[in-house]
Amino acid sequence: MDAISAIRRRCIDFNVKLAKEIQQRLPTNYTVLELMSRLAPETILRQGKDNSISELAKELGYNASDIDKILNQWHNICFVQWKNTNDVIKFWNEVDEYRSAAGINDFGELVDLAISSLTLPHSNAGIEKIFSVMNIVKTKLWNRMAGPLLNAIIFIRNRLKVTDVKCYNYELPSDVIAAIGKNTKYSYKNQVQPATSSASVSASSTVESVNYDDEVIEDITFDLDF
Known part of the structure; x- marks a missing residue:
């Protein structure tokens, strides 16, 4: 019985320690960042919304004047007929391109808040991938490679991957070909x-x-x- 009690006590201590370590690794503002879900089209186009979006604006450093404009636009955006309401990116692109009869975007501050929030890096996975590519490119045989060349090679590799183009069939632009061998x-x-x-x-x-x-x-x- 003493052995069983000791095992149970150690399991409890382990779980308590695990919970504390997880809390230490979480950002202190994660509850505020959860408000980014309010930027989804199905949520933002509802009528009778509260003013909780102001907490997100405060977290991102907006001043009181801009927060007042954001709240006003937050409550008025549902009165416009939008087309792209099923995709977050397309929706905010449409809002960004919106112009009133006077040629003014009536939701400029709200769009700025949405773009600032939705482009926040939520993990370091992208940075880790860059370091992995760097270790592949800059090997022991290439240890004297300078920063500009390393940056150019990594950029080209990522660009080819994103555009799904192979290096052996990529066509150089005419202006690049014309500049090869020149002093500049x-x-x-x-x-x-x-x-x-x-x-x-x-x-x-x-x-x-x-x-x-x-x-x-x-x-x-x-x-x-x-």
């Missing part, structure tokens, strides 16, 4: 080269002028590491 595309010639280790021997070679497409590239410096 070589903007790193005056930057300081990264330092090499003491075990490496660096041999620098300078080309005074090279003609590309009637454009002159001067002072091209490169390092050869052995």
Whole structure:
């Protein structure tokens, strides 16, 4: 019986500790952020809504004047006939493009609140994916890769994935092809080269002028590491 009581006590202590750890990892304002569900079309188009949306506006740093405008627009938005009421993104795009007879968007502050709320990052999963891609691109053999090149490669990889385009059949725009080999595309010639280790021997070679497409590239410096 003593062993059974000890096991039960340890289980209770474990669950209490687990609950405390979970509470510490939750943001203190999560109850306010739950109000973002009020921005759904089926909710915002109801009549007789309360003023709880003002708590979300306060959490995002809106001043009293803007909150008054948001509340006014919050109660008046249901009097307009909207088309895209089944999709949150399409609905707020329609509200953003809305113009009155005077050419004014009567729901500007409310749209700004909705966009600010719905674009908040709710997890770090996207950042973790970027770090994973960075570890794949910048390996031990490519450890001297500079930040601009690394950023460009990651951007291109993600863009190709989003647009569902393969690198072997991607067509470069004509203006990009026309700019290849021109002086304006070589903007790193005056930057300081990264330092090499003491075990490496660096041999620098300078080309005074090279003609590309009637454009002159001067002072091209490169390092050869052995």
